[in-house]
Amino acid sequence: MTDVAADLIPTRRAPLEDTARQFAERCAEHAGDHDLSGDFIAGNYKAMKSTGLVAAGVPTELGGGGASVRDLCEMLRIIGGACGSSALALSMHTHQVAIPAWRWHHQAAARPLVEPLLRRVAAENIVLLSSGGSDWIGGSGTAEKVDGGYKIKARKVFSSGAPVGDILMTSAICDEGGERTVLHFGAPMTAEEVTVLDTWNTLGMRGTGSHDIMIDGLFVPDDKIPLRRTAGEWHPGFQLIATMAFPLIYATYLGIAESAREIAVGIAGMKPVSHRRQSTAGRMDTALAATRMGHEHMIAAAERNAPSEQSVNDVMIGRRLVEENAILTVELAMELAGGAGFYRKTGLERRFRDIQAARYHPLQKEAQSEYAGAMALGQPVGRIF
Template identity: 75%
Template sequence: MNKFIDRAKTAANLNETAKTLAKTFAARAVDHDDNDRFIYANYADLKSAGLISAGVPVELGGGGADVRALCDMLRIIAGACGSTGLALSMHTHQVAIPAWRWHHQEPSRPMVEPLLRRVVDEKIVLLSSGGSDWIGGSGTAEKVDGGYRITARKVFSSGAPAGDLLMTGAISAEHGKKTVLHFSVPLSAPEVTVLDTWRTMGMRGTGSHDITIDGLFVADDKIPLKRAAGEWHPAFQMIATIAFPLIYSVYLGIAESAREIAIDIAAKKPICSRTQSIAGRMDTALAAARMAQTFMIEAVERNEPSAETINDVMIGRRLVEENAIRTVELAMELAGGASFYRKTELERRFRDIQAARYHPLQKEVQAEYAGAMALRQPIDQIF
C-alpha cells in the first residue's frame, strides 16, 4: 500500500509541476515556432524543476516517476508546446530505458547506474538519434587497435543544441557480417558537429538537427551492446516497448489542446446540429487516441518486453497517430475560418501533429508486423 501511495504522490507532484511549466512554455511557443528558435529557456526550466531527472529511480536521487507518470508529464507539456514535449520525450525515453533495467534487471545495475546518476548530478541531456538508428542501423564503425573509428551522420536528433550525450550506434562489417555497435557520444568531442539543418513545417523548436561524427574513437570497453543489423534483438524489444508510449503521449497532448481551443471558439458562435456533429466526431477520435495510449502503457507495465509487447505498442502507436491527427483536423473544422489564423494557435498544432506519421513503425510496416504476428509468421526482419 505504501508503494502505491508513494507512486500516486510522485505522479501527482510531477503533474502539478508540468502544469506550472506548461503556462510558461505556452507563452514562449509562438516565438519559437515563428522564428525556428530552439527552446533553450524551456530546457533551463526543465532542469531547474527536476523534469530532466524525473524518470531516474529515487534511490539514485531522481524523481522516481514510472512510465505512466512520465507519459502524463509529456502530454501536459506538449499541450502547451509540442516542440518542448517532443524534445523532452526523446531525452525521457533514454532515461526511462536504463531506469527500467535498474528496476528489473539487477545484473545490469552497474552498467546503467553511472549514467542515471549523471542525469541527476550533472543534469545532462541525452539525445536519441531516432530513425537513424532504428533496427537497420547507420554509420560505419572501422575496427582499429583498442576500439572503433566512427563515421556517421545522424538525422532527427531532437534537442541537439542542448544535448550532452548522443545515444547512438554504427555498423561494423567485421568477419563479413553487419553488426550494429551501440555506444554514447559526447557532443563536446571535436569530432562531433551539430549542423544547422532543422527547417520544417512543424515541431520547429525541437532543434532536431543532423549530427555528424567524423572519425571519433570509441574504445572496445565503451560498447555495451553488439547486435546483428537488420533484425529485432531483445534489447530493441525493450527499447521500443518503453519509448513509444512516451513519444506518443506528446501527440495526444497536442490533440487535447487543439480540442480545447476549438471548443472555446465554437462556444462563442451559434450552435447547430452540424456543429454538434463535428464536435462529437472530434471527441470520439480523441477518446480513441486516449484508449490507444492507455493500451500502450499497459503493455509497458507488463514488464515483459517481447515480440508481443512490440505488436501491442505499435498497434497503439498507429491508433494514436490516426486519431490524434483526425482530432486536430476536426478541431480545425469546428473552429472554422478562425483556425486559419496563427493567433488562434490551432494551425501550429495542425502542423506539429503531422510529425506523428514519421516515427517507426510507419503504417504499412506496422500492418505487416501485426499481420505476421496474427498468422504466426516470422517478424524478426519486419521493422
Template identity: 60%
Template sequence: MSITATSPGADAGHIESAAAQAERLVPLLAERAAEADEADRFVAENYALLKEAGLVEAGVPRELGGGGAGIRDLAEMLRLLAHGCSSTALAFSMHTHQVAVPAFRWRHQQATAVEPLLRRVAAERIILLSSGGSDWIGGSGTAEKVEGGYRVSGRKVFSSGSPAGDLLMTGAVLHGEEGDSVIHFAAPMKAPEIRVLDTWRALGMRGTGSHEIAIEDLFIPEAGVSVKRRAGEWHPLFQIIATIAFPLIYAAYLGVAERAGELALAMAARKPPSEDRLALAGRMETSLRAARLAHRWMVEAAERNAPSAETVNDVMTGKAILAEHAIRAAELSMELGGGESFLRSNGLERLFRDIQGARFHPLQSGPQARYAGAMALGLPVSRIF
C-alpha cells in the first residue's frame, strides 16, 4: 500500500492533520508489530511509511517547509500510531520531540539558529535521535577542549530509533576548575567515530532499536555547540524539553493502554457476562479515563507556551498519574481478558510488557515526588532531577 503525504505547501484548508495520516497507517503497523517484538527487530519498514506519509516533518513550521503541527496534533499522531505498534510510536516520539523543541524555540523565542536544522528535517526527512536516557540534567560522556572545538567520547544508552538515525542530539561533560559544564551538539550518525552497538534486548518495546551508541574521539567544532550549561542543575533549555517532550512521549504509552483495553473488551465480549467481568471492565475503563485526563493536563501545560519550573511540575505530575493508571489499565486488561490474554498470539501480553517502559523515563517516581514536594513547600528545585 502506498501512502501519499499531503504537501506542506498546499492550501491550509486542505492539509490533512498528522493524526489523520497516522490513523491511516495503523493497520499496516499492526501487521508487523508481533514479528518485530519476537525477533527483537527494529521497525525499519515502519519508519519508511512514516517518511512517505510526511510525518517526519509534521512538527516543522509550515514557513520552513513542514506540516506545522502543534503539540496536540503531534500527541494525537503518536497515540494513534501506538494502536498499531507500540515500538514505532515510542521510537518516533523521540524524533518528534527533537523537532518540536526547536520548532517552539523558533516560533516563540525567535531562535533563528535552529532554522537550518528544521529546514533539513522538512527537505531531507532526516531522523533526529534523542540520547535522553543518558543526557538528562546530569549529562554523560566527556568533552575535552582542543584547538577549534572539542573531542568527545561516551556511551549513550536507550537511543531509540538509532538504526534509522541521521543526527544524534546529545551532549558531553566538560570538566573545569570552576565546576563541570555540559556542551550540547548534533552528532552525525555516519561519522566513523560513532557506532551503534547491538545491545537492545528488552522486556518490552523490543522494536524501538534503543541500542547503545558509542562515540569515540569525535571532533565537535566550537560553532557546532548549540548550548553550554552548568552540569547537574535545571537550565531553561531543559524546562523547554521537559514541558514539550513528555506530553509527546507519554501519548505513545496512552495509546498502548488504550489498545490493550480494546483487545481485552473484545475477549470479554466472547464470554458470558458476569458481575466480576463487569467490575473488571469498569475498573479498567476508570484507569484509562484517569490516564486520558492526565495526558490532557500535560498537553494543556505545554500549550501555555511558557516553559518554567511550574510547567515542568505540571507535566511531570501528569506523567506520574498517566504512567500509574496506564500500567494499571494494562494489568486490568489482562485480568479481563482471562487466561487467553496470557498467550502471545493474542497480542495483549506484548502490550502489557510494552507499557512497563512508562516507569523509566525521567522524572522517575522518586525525583518527581521530591520535585512536586519542593514546589509545594516553596523550596528550590534546580537540583532535583
C-alpha cells in the first residue's frame, strides 16, 4: 500500500493551513485505496509528524506549533475534505493535546502535571490515543487496588490510530468505599499487558485503525493517576474535555461535507440545467450552511475558555446541527450527482459512508435533547450523558 510520501518536505514553520493543504493533497491520492482495502493509514502518520501536524497544538513555549482551537479545526477541516480517515484519526490525537495545552495556558497549578506530556509530544512526536468514545461519563473496565497502585483490566473500543499509538489516554472503574470511582491514566502501548486487537472492519472511516485495545493486568502506580471522579456523573474535567474535543472532531465532518458538495457540483455541471437539479443543489448548499453555522457555534463555545454545563450544552447543540446537516449535505450531493455518485471513482460514495460516523460520538441525539431540555427548564444535568 502506498502512503503519503515519506519525503514530504517538512513545513513546520509554514502557516498551519498551508501545511494542512499540502498534506491533504498528498494523502488524497491514496485515500480511496485505504478505503477499498481497509488498510490503516500508517504512512500518513509519518507525514503528520514530519510536517509538524502532530505537535501543532502544543504551546510554542514547549516546542510545538502553538495553534489555537480554531486553527486546529481548520487543519482538520482541510484534511477531512481529502481523507476522512486521516482527519478523524488525527482529531483523536489532537484533542488529547489540546486539552492539556488549554490547562497549561489557563490553569497555572496544572502546568507541572501537563507540561512533561506536551514536551514529549513536541520533542518525540508521540501519538496519543483516546478511549473517550468507549468510556465517556460512565467509564469502563476495572481497576483492582493492589500495593502501590492498581491492576487494570479493560477492553477499549474505537481507539483511532491504535496501530501507531504511544500512549492510550484512558480510564477504569474501581470500588472505593462502596462508590464507583473512575481512575484516569495513560497506558503505554508498548506494555506487554496492552494488546491491539484486529477488530476494525466497518462501513466507513476504514483507514482509521480504530481497533479494540485489550488491557490485561496493567499496573498503574498511584502517582500516575491524575484524575479520580465519580462514575456516571459529569465532572469539571469532562466539561473541559467535551468543550474542547468536539469542535475538533466535528471539523472532520464539515470537511467531508464540503468536499462532497464540490464533487457533486462538478458532476452536475456536466449535465443540462433543470429546475429540479437547481432545487437539489439549493437544498444541499442550505444544509452545508447550517453545518458551518453549527460548527462555528461549537468553536465559539470553546473560545470562551469557560468550560461548564453551559459550554457543554452549546457544543452539543452545535454537534447535533453538524451531524444532521453534514449527513444531509452528503445525501443531497449523492442525489445531485445522480448515478455517477454510485461509482467509487468519484469519491462521493466513500464520503457518504464516512459521514455516517458523525452519528456515533457523544452526546448522541436522545442524550443531547434531554441535556438541552434540562438546561432550558433549569433542571440538573449532572447525570445526563
